Amino acid sequence: MAPLLECRTLTKKYGNTLALNNVSFTLEKGRIVGLLGPNASGKTTLIKLINGLLTPTSGEVLINGMRPGIESKLSVAYLPDTMFLNDWMNVKQLINYYSDFYSNFDVDKAYDMLKRLNLDEKMRVKAMSKGTKEKVQLILTMSRDADLYCLDEPIGGVDPASRDYILSTILNNYNENGSILISTHLISDVEQILDDVLMIRFGCLYIHKTVDEIREEKHMSVDELFREVFRC
Amino acid sequence: MLGKLFKHEFRTTGRYIVALLALLIVVTPLTALYLRFSTSDVIDRFTVNNFNIFQIFSVISALVYVAALVSVVTATTILLIYNIYKSMVTSQGYLTHTLPVPTSYIIISKGVVMFVWKILSVIVAFISLMIFTYILGVWNFDNIAAFIKELRKLNFFAYMPSMILMAASLIFGTIQKILMYFASFAVGHRMNGHPFLGSVIAYIAGSFILSIILAIANTIANFAFLYADSYGLADTIDIMMIPAIIISIASSVVFYIISVYMFKNKLNI
Amino acid sequence: MPWELTSDRPIYIQLVEHIKFDIMSGRYKPGGKIEPVRELAIKASVNPNTMQKAMTVLEQSGLIYSNRTSGRFITDDQELIDSLKTSVAEAYCRDFIAKIRQLGYSNDEIKDNLNNYLE
Numbered sequence: 001m002a003p004l005l006e007c008r009t010l011t012k013k014y015g016n017t018l019a020l021n022n023v024s025f026t027l028e029k030g031r032i033v034g035l036l037g038p039n040a041s042g043k044t045t046l047i048k049l050i051n052g053l054l055t056p057t058s059g060e061v062l063i064n065g066m067r068p069g070i071e072s073k074l075s076v077a078y079l080p081d082t083m084f085l086n087d088w089m090n091v092k093q094l095i096n097y098y099s100d101f102y103s104n105f106d107v108d109k110a111y112d113m114l115k116r117l118n119l120d121e122k123m124r125v126k127a128m129s130k131g132t133k134e135k136v137q138l139i140l141t142m143s144r145d146a147d148l149y150c151l152d153e154p155i156g157g158v159d160p161a162s163r164d165y166i167l168s169t170i171l172n173n174y175n176e177n178g179s180i181l182i183s184t185h186l187i188s189d190v191e192q193i194l195d196d197v198l199m200i201r202f203g204c205l206y207i208h209k210t211v212d213e214i215r216e217e218k219h220m221s222v223d224e225l226f227r228e229v230f231r232c
Numbered sequence: 233m234l235g236k237l238f239k240h241e242f243r244t245t246g247r248y249i250v251a252l253l254a255l256l257i258v259v260t261p262l263t264a265l266y267l268r269f270s271t272s273d274v275i276d277r278f279t280v281n282n283f284n285i286f287q288i289f290s291v292i293s294a295l296v297y298v299a300a301l302v303s304v305v306t307a308t309t310i311l312l313i314y315n316i317y318k319s320m321v322t323s324q325g326y327l328t329h330t331l332p333v334p335t336s337y338i339i340i341s342k343g344v345v346m347f348v349w350k351i352l353s354v355i356v357a358f359i360s361l362m363i364f365t366y367i368l369g370v371w372n373f374d375n376i377a378a379f380i381k382e383l384r385k386l387n388f389f390a391y392m393p394s395m396i397l398m399a400a401s402l403i404f405g406t407i408q409k410i411l412m413y414f415a416s417f418a419v420g421h422r423m424n425g426h427p428f429l430g431s432v433i434a435y436i437a438g439s440f441i442l443s444i445i446l447a448i449a450n451t452i453a454n455f456a457f458l459y460a461d462s463y464g465l466a467d468t469i470d471i472m473m474i475p476a477i478i479i480s481i482a483s484s485v486v487f488y489i490i491s492v493y494m495f496k497n498k499l500n501i
Numbered sequence: 502m503p504w505e506l507t508s509d510r511p512i513y514i515q516l517v518e519h520i521k522f523d524i525m526s527g528r529y530k531p532g533g534k535i536e537p538v539r540e541l542a543i544k545a546s547v548n549p550n551t552m553q554k555a556m557t558v559l560e561q562s563g564l565i566y567s568n569r570t571s572g573r574f575i576t577d578d579q580e581l582i583d584s585l586k587t588s589v590a591e592a593y594c595r596d597f598i599a600k601i602r603q604l605g606y607s608n609d610e611i612k613d614n615l616n617n618y619l620e
Contacts, residue, residue: 014424015424030550031550032548032550048501052499053325053329053330053500054499054500054501055498055499055500070332070333073330073331073332074332076330078326078330080323080326082326083323084324084325084326084327085324085327086244086324088244088247097240101236101333102332168546171543171546171549174548174549188508192506192512192546192547192551193546193548194548195548195551211511211548211551212511212512212513212551212554215508215510215511215512219509220508220509221508221509223508224508
């Protein structure tokens, strides 16, 4: 049984810049994993490689034992840290779009979550506030029944109440048959929902442990460890 | 899946293309009627010192109409090119390229939609021109019938093969242009930090290579033609067009392969 | 509202303590039902696996037992709960006395102060 996600000596270069350097790890299903590192440490590069939006310079990334392709795109749900939706679409059209292309998209769940945000189904993305847009993107992504969710900075630049909303949405959609990979630099906010931690430093995988291991071995929280590791 | 891609692509682009074409259709009779009014006897009453303000406006509106006609066709193309760029290379590409569909489907759906709208825009422009000239009395249904009769008398329809070839060359030329846009984006987007600039450079390079190939092919065709017996004008056109059509088809295939390969295996967004 | 959790100790241990407290204080009645792991995890805003770990510890201690079909329940062993209460109370006392002795009070002074405060 192939692991859910496996990276083997994964390397990505942009010209002369080494964005990811020889990264190797495996991820099993049923885990919530934090991909932690400062800005430009390679987190987004790793997530894009998993989603086939970038191709490795060397090494490989395997999802359920396969290279990124049509099958993996069905089982991996990606939430970028930018706006990626069509401005002119409204809520109803977005849901139709997603359910058209993703057979495992839960339409009822999506409508339910969006209604709870008091969003009219005719509201266009263009008319939404930044915070609302981010929540809509999250809801659409989490309404897919995927094996692996890659959330790139889901709580960056968001007010504390929205942060709670986003974290509880993530927890609510967690299922033991899948895993969630959360890339963030706001560690103290997500630490308590994480199982495992992947700390990336200058494109290299620096630490790969569970949150409990870190707390037990180092007697500090992951957040404190991060501050120590990345002290300027 | 391909059908769904078509559906969504038509919906996304149709929003503004249909509005643009509809606007043209609406504006055409208004402009034509105004032009007719401004050249009629009614206006002469407003002539003062050989100067009539309505006539200036009529000239302007005629010019504006011609400009609008050309712009609508051009604008359609530009909007569609921009749509392809936006949905494949910018942040919207995150959604497009993570859909569980083959890359070829994405290109085919967008390409076909662009082709349809381009053809439609030309047809609508033609219809607009017909409406415009009809209102201005340039033709009516009687003299059109007479005109077609004259054409038949001149054995105009013996030139059908040439016209078919011309149509084919336009159609394949359009397909080639569309696939060339895709290929330019496919290659150019990889330029770090400047995907649009890279695309422009790729497009220019592609055009350059293509024009050289076309020039060579035409030269060869001309030589072949010289060695044959003398032919009439229509056959000259045919001979010029055949290499162009072949090159269109061949380069379309090449551009398609480049687009699929680059977007599938060398994606970098 | 997420539960109050500090950062220096494993989360599951703190969850165990939180639930133990709810049992002792009577928020969970003996023999009563406790929410499923997922629900509790969402309430506490923690990872369900971590909450599961806490549940396992609690089950091992006998404070909670699970019935495969009907969920998890608090033990109705009142003695167990009481002895837990006692040991926690004792720990509080030990802690209090150690601290108050640092201020220099004698045992009698401590008793008097306590009595006055309680009235």
